[in-house]
Amino acid sequence: MVLQVEKNTYEAKVQEIAKQLLAATRENRSFLTSLRDQMRWDDKLLAWTMSNPGLRVQLFRFIDCLPALHNKPEIAAHMQEYLQDDSVELPSALKGLLNFAAPDSIPGQVAATTVSTAVETLAHKYIAGDSMKEALKTIERLRKNKMAFTLDLLGEAVITETEAQFYLDRYLDLMTQLVEASKKWTQIPSIDSADGEILPQVQVSVKLTAFYSQFDPLDAAGSEEIVCDRIRILLRRAKELGASVHFDMEQYAYKDLTLSILKKLLMEDEFRNRTDVGMTIQAYLRDSEQDTKDLIAWATRRGYPLTIRLVKGAYWDQETIKSMQKDWKQPVYNDKAATDANFETITQLLLENHEYVYSAIGSHNVRSQALAIAIAETLKIPRRRFEMQVLYGMGDKLASALVARGHRVRVYCPYGDLLPGMAYLIRRLLENTANSSFLRQSMEERPVEELLAPPVVDNLTTPKHTLGFANAADTDYADMELREAASRAFINVRQQLGKHYLPLINGEYQQTEQTVDSVNPSNYSEVIGKVGLISVEQATIAMAAAKAAFPAWRKTPVKERAAILRTAGDLMEQRRAELSAWIVLEVGKPVKEADGEVSEAIDFCNYYADEMERLDAGFSYDIAGETNRYIYQPRGIAVVISPWNFPLAIAAGMTVAALVAGNCTLLKPAETSCVIAAKFAEILVEAGIPKGVFQYVPGVGSLVGAYFVKHPDVHLIAFTGSQEVGCRIYADAAVVQPGQKHLKRVIAEMGGKNGLIVDESADLDQAVVGVVQSAFGYSGQKCSACSRVIVLAPIYDEFVKRLVEATRSLNIGLSELPSTQVGPVIDANARDKIKEYIAKGKQSAELVLEMPVSDSGYFVSPTIFSQVAPQSAIAQEEIFGPVIAVIKVKNFTEAISVANGTNFALTGGLYSRTPSHIQQAQAEFEVGNLYINRTITGAIVARQPFGGFKMSGVGSKAGGPDYLLQFLEPRTITENIQRQGFAPIEGVE
Structure with missing residues (x-):
């Protein structure tokens, strides 16, 4: 699969179209500039992040924490903790707003109301609605402006099978409601039909990991079986309703498995002739060009076209950090110019193969969209086979300019509650305020020639990130x-x-x-x-x-x-x-x-x-x-x-x-x-x-x-x-x-009796997953395993409920099976001793989870006790197995006291987004290895030298500079x- 035309063949036309689009997006800029002094607080927050990197970090951390805060004094206190950091130079307006003596004072409550309202307003700029009523208003407004939509349900990082089923049900219900509402919509030829073909008015975007809580490339066959069963239900219902379904792409680790599952599923007789489905390619991935070629070849064999959405990618920071931590080859391009160049290459590949795939070009970069248009017009590509896409709230003017040129434009609309939507909001804010962002550069009125110049790539080699000792890389089972x-x-x-x-x-x-x-x-x-x-x-x-x-x-x-x-x-x-x-x-x-x-x-x-x-x-x-x-x-x-x-x-x-x-x-x-x-x-x-x-x-x-x-x-x-x-x-x-x-x-x-504290500000998605991994990884048989979870009262019930469901979703079985998360304990003596502790726990605490296990091996059920007294046997004595005690405390000071209230001092952890709690834990939590907002197992040589004190042992830390x-x-x-x-x-x- 090669490009049919030299890239520079299109360049003159690209420049012509791009200048027209850019001029259209810059209309009324002087009018907007005159209103800068009258900006609302949400506009000010966004503007400040562009000019102050330190404030950008702290403000985004505060925004991430905000949905977990329960009242105005909490919000005010966290505002001061995050935004009055010594490293942050505050704008005078924000400094004045934060100048209150106490979080529960009237000025403190005013500040909390002002900023939380501003953040909510900011969220609604990027989220199409937190209710169906609001989402429909957004959709109808878009359609009035001759724009199609795709609706994405926020919060799809499921951690339990209950949640996975819930999301499937929500998508089924979402499609039903949208199709029912669409019966009242007026037909708009530019988006509802093309080349004599009626197009689905309703489209939803889904992620495969939303349909199985244990989605894992290592267990490719098991993940495929469960996910496909649920996707078949979704696709059948979509066909009945006349809706279309698009499959989003997520983190790199899931990419190959996602493509493999969809290719197999869409070759089944029932789905092979479906043209109302789509997949996604992320241009910031180094292997995305080859993936595109493979998809085109597959679509050619399939015989029926489907949509390929091309985007730059939304997880650059996460992918970069993970590859550094894992000592893996970095999957994404380091230079934005390289991503832009790859985007253009793939755009050309898709459009030059329009007989086999429909192209959906998702970008806010005027040049990127202009190239797509130039190729489409040059090749006289039929309208059905080509559309432009933008994110809701980020490409409004570009979308309008594209509509004015007669193109079909689809707006990607996230929909759902603010809490699960916060991760999405943060990604959009990071993208919007990054130095390399086309939107930011455009807002700063960079020269037209600079904005529209072809991307120049100096070096495509992967840089080495290792500083100091180079750790061995774990196997990447996504391969x-x-x-x-x-x-x-x-x-x-x-x-x-x-x-x-x-x-x-x-x-x-x-x-x-x-x-x-x-x-x-x-x-x-x-x-x-x-x-x-x-x-x-x-x-x-x-x-x-x-x-x-x-x-x-x-x-x-x-x-x-x-x-x-x-x-x-x-x-x-x-x-x-x-x-x-x-x-x-x-x-x-x-x-x-x-x-x-x-x-x-x-x-x-x-x-x-x-x-x-x-x-x-x-x-x-x-x-x-x-x-x-x-x-x-x-x-x-x-x-x-x-x-x-x-x-x-x-x-x-x-x-x-x-x-x-x-x-x-x-x-x-x-x-x-x-x-x-x-x-x-x-x-x-x-x-x-x-x-x-x-x-x-x-x-x-x-x-x-x-x-x-x-x-x-x-x-x-x-x-x-x-x-x-x-x-x-x-x-x-x-x-x-x-x-x-x-x-x-x-x-x-x-050994130890390792405690993990979860406070009111914690990200419960992360906390629940972290506790499950820390407690039940290797069936709780690590000396660093979590055996006590100390949870503050305001979130205790919710945490226990989700912990139980997440644990219930784990696969228990033979250790060699790729689907297994919980295997056996080491021998009969260990099994019997653990069961004795479970019997003790049943007498002194509330058993909230015990699961059936096989008797062909030394299996013990992952077991959870709630309402555990801090001095009880199951809270004090080491249980080398999959048993955890969940302890309720009134405040953070009590949490630290309970955490320190054993004879051991090996590992401990904290899930919190409250800076003062993090500082207090660092100073007072008596453990050799303290882990904050991550699992408490899996210490890595040189990075986290391992060892404790008190009755956890004597000697310097293994894998550290003192050990030898x-x-x-x-x-x-x-x-x-x-x-x-x-x-x-x-x-x-």
Whole structure:
């Protein structure tokens, strides 16, 4: 699929049309300018954002928060908190408005009324109505001006299946009401018919994610099945009514799946001849030109045209930020000129293939629309196959100018409540006030030649965003090839199930008398591997080997040690899909989380390699006649006792930290996750670790673990696990054994009772999703998992209701299934202990959710208790499973007190849009890792070093700049360099 005509062929005509359109949009500009001093408050707010970047950020944050505020004093208080920030230079009018002493004073209430009214007025500029009555008035006004419409229902980010069904029902009802109203409309030939064909007067725009709360590219087949069932209902009803349906495009992660679903559905016999449907292409995406070519080829095969709406794209900031955070290739163009150039290329592609697709060119850029017109007029494209589109409230004058030229214009009209519409409003405001916005540049009366010049693209390469440490990128399962690689890995791993895994002692695999079967928690009849457990006698041999290997290893240059770690990280990256599959099958972790664990293990290898090279340089403080060096040396022999819940990442992290610091290391993994630890051992051997330096020593904790902890030749113990075992290790390690000449260092991470506060100003969509992910990800078996939600009284009931429905919408099942969000717990003991806590909870709190689960694996229902007393057992004791206690508090001070009211201090979180609450939490919330307005799990190496205090553990944070210091002994070396009163003095000849 190539362009049929050279681009510059149209340029003269483009310039001619663009100048005509621009002149039309600038009519009455002098009259408008004379009214600037009489602008309404909503106009002033918008104008101020264009001239003050600091105010722009704070004002948009306040607008985002506004719908959640319950009364005028709250609004006034938040206005002051947001807008009187030191970084914001306020316009005098706004400064005067905010100059009140108390939020509940009369001036405060006046300010709240003024600004909230202005924001509501501003919202109505971009939202066609918050009721059907208002929406119909807007539509009838548009039709009076000879403009067609498409109506989009706001708030489609569904998080529960109840909401998904509700939105389908609303769309069905919306189409019915619109068609009923249309019976009274006068026919307008310019928009209601074309080339002798009657066009649907009613059109709605929908998003696929609105129809399934668990829409996920990883579960492409499952998402397709459920979404298609609901879309079929929608399309059938649309046909009965004579309405048309257009499918919007959303975030990049959903793009390929969205196109795939629609292509398949619209090739079904029932829908193949439908021409009253449409899809969307976003020109800011780097692969959108190829997507367009693929769509045209598909439409050619289909044999019936459908509409392709071409837009620039509305999620640029979000896509850019996400790609940076995920270390993924950026999907959008960085330069607006590149987007504009791509828009023009795709416009030409669509219009030159008008026999196969109808084009809907959505833009407020006069040049973009002029190019489309120039091509359409040159090629004499029939009217049915071409229309222009603008957003409601943003392209009014351009739309009028296009109508005057005789073109069919459709206005995209968002409709719905202000609260769910706020995200849409913010996007429109950001777009409207961006420096690169054509509307803004036009309002600033830039020279015509500059506004209408062809876009010039200097560099289309993707910039590197990494600052400092470069984290490993998780698998992007939106990529079909990577999903297929994951499927192949499961097939490969399943062919290896049931093999024997032996201990590695002094470089040789050793036979053992005792073995244990490691089973799949999703199906405990399936044996993952048979693991040999060492005896105390074999532990003695391993200790001797470590002691013998230590002198040479401590002298090995740090660069060589670091190189082994980096090689291990590279090997893990190469085997990422396979390692993920082992994690899924052996410990029951869902696929995405298993993949994230592999990333973390790789990060530990690379980060600690970097850190040790940094520390190896030492520090110098020299003065005249004296040199002072601060250096580090390894401690000796390290014992790593790793947990089953992060069987690769934590085992790898503690082990490679000890190794790169120069310590000989023995890894004793949890008995339920020995196969994954064996795979890690294989990787270290392949990476070049010397014999005796690292040894894989699975064994019974109460025997072998205790032996290692008490052994006089052990210098440090790195442990992650339960508080009970951690405290025992801490006590045993403190006892100086006969022949021991050092005090042992213990690094222990021992879990938490992690609380997450949700206040009145929180975005409940984000808060509910965040709590669900934090509490039920990996069935609540992360030491960072949320087990308490502390909610302020005004929103408590609503929050609990939505939390229950969102949790009920989760898929519970075999961990390897791509649809699964909640898998099993690790074993029967864990399952039974969790059920005991659930029984306790039923006696002291209100059970609001418990779901049926399979008994073929170690499954426990996601369980929610409300009306929980802060001092009850389920609110105080660690429950390593999918159980959360929801606690009601009166105010934020009480919330902080309850959050701090346990023996643990590991992770905590806050969902709030109140700056003072955020500041208070930062100062007073007693946790090692505090997360604000995001999930409280998923710490990333270097970005969020992980670890807590109080009874959550002892030691510096894993993945942080202090962690390796625990594995090292510091030394200071001072040398007097004077000889008979003479010493070299640097810088003096």
